Amino acid sequence: xxxxxxxxxxxxxxxxxxxxxxxxxxxxxxxxxxxxxxxxxxxxxxxxxxxxxxxxxxxxxxxxxxxxxxxxxxxxxxxxxx
Numbered sequence: 604x605x606x607x608x609x610x611x612x613x614x615x616x617x618x619x620x621x622x623x624x625x626x627x628x629x630x631x632x633x634x635x636x637x638x639x640x641x642x643x644x645x646x647x648x649x650x651x652x653x654x655x656x657x658x659x660x661x662x663x664x665x666x667x668x669x670x671x672x673x674x675x676x677x678x679x680x681x682x683x684x685x
Contacts, residue, residue: 619644623651629670636666646672 617623626647630638638646646667649656655673656664664674 617648617652619648620651623647626650630667633666638663649673 623644624647627643630643630646630650631640642663646656646664648654650667650670650672653671655675657675657677658664659677659679661674661676664672668674
């Protein structure tokens, strides 16, 4: 437990608040763009805190760029063949 607590000191923990919930509700209720709940929470948190969302799966979030979501793409490196 102490190791985990020490490691988490290096990060900012973003708690869920009313504004984040409103972003989540808006994202989740978008017609024609169903989104898994976990992805909607990730996007809602990024929008709420005006922080970039770093992902390998841009296609999952790109429709939210019109709402102000800043996406940063990290390409997946191919696995080396052994």
